[in-house]
Amino acid sequence: MDFINNTLAVFPALLVAVPVVVQLALGAMVLALVLGLLIALARISSIKILRGIATFYLEVIRGTPLLVQLVYIFFVLPSIGVEIEPVPAGILGLGLNYAAYLSEVFRSAILSVEHGQTEAALSLGYTPTKTLWKVVIPQSFVVSMGPIGNYFIAMIKDTALTSVIAVTEILKTANILNSQTFQTTAIYTAAAILYLIISLPLSRVVVVLERKARSSG
């Protein structure tokens, strides 16, 4: 039973990193939601240049690994004079990356709102802009809840990647502990369990959100 005791003993040291993970995930999610909505709007816009820029952004982000993007922000940007602290760099990297994926969620949700509702709104005197913000976007948010939740959980797990840009999140903390105590099995088992403890309840919440979204539709 040494293994279990050792694993339990590591937890307090790892828990210190949880606030960092929360900070990363929440910060990056807010950035991804705002930017993702803007990209989605650009992609359905009637202005060709906006559509072009948004599509280009999407292709670049989806065509390169998140790990490379993080490394690029943290190690390459300083060479052109842009120095960013580890945690803000992590938030920026995760946020920019997830914005691309969330924009696709928003775009398909916006397109899924029946055209008939748009026409009804116009016929009632809504301007096109007001139709978008008052009729289409509120409904697409409801449809997007489930997918957004799933991306949020994926993002929490992806915070582990920021360990390579010197963010002392869970994995980095585990690495440091390991180099000091060499209790490799106990430490990384504890780290894995900690991720599970965070993500399992969240996936239950997502299931409930998805059920809600379906029943209101």
Next chain:
Amino acid sequence: MADDTIINVRDVHKTFVSETKRPLWSRLTGRAHVQKRVEVLKGVDLTVHRGETVAILGSSGSGKSTLLRCINKLETIEAGRIYVNGHLIGYEEKDGELISEKASITAKKRTDIGMVFQQFNLFLNKTALGNVMAPLRDVKKMSATAAREIAIPTLELVGLGDKMENYPSKLSGGQKQRVAIARALAMEPSVMLFDEPTSALDPELVGEVLAVIKKIAQQGTTMVIVTHEMQFAREIADRIVVMDQGVIVEQGPPEAIFTRPQHPKTKALLSRSGMIPRESTDS
């Protein structure tokens, strides 16, 4: 133009242009797309006076929906003029040319035109009450209290006083259409346009919707109804308009149209729906 003219449609032309991809080989050797042009309205004139109920009849594809949709600029037009309450709809006129106007100006003019669609088109994320209140709040900028004071009696008028908190998914087709009618009516438009309001309904639900339309017609609301319900049109319309292939072929009081149709297309339409005995007419 007489003072009581609500809708004034003058020589309106509408052509749909659709682009279809040509087959691969033709694309390699020439243009990638072919333009298909269909002239759907070929010079339509229509006048509707205050308080009048006009029913538009016509076979499928004759341009009835398109005409209705042009009246509140859900479709563009190439030529002609459409006035509602004296306002030119959707365009500015400059040196005899039509120029598209700003969307916000069109939106303002549309508040004066109510429209009821075949597919109801309710806001699915709002209750019956929420649907009726939404445009009052969002477009007319009313307070919640003021909007509710208008929405509740309007829903009661269409017989839905006990369904106000239901979402559309918890309403029957007939109830949904009555909410849609209440939503348009609550904006107090000068005219209500109905595009086949009962065509998407189960037969047993048609009656309740027609009854509501009849009720608001009797209250003096100006309305234009596209319908295939001949008997209903005959009952409530002050005037019947018959369209065929993009033009109005005949119009007049229901009694005249139904008992002494003049145009062969009118005769064909009426005999096909069993309103007049079948006789030898050209198709």
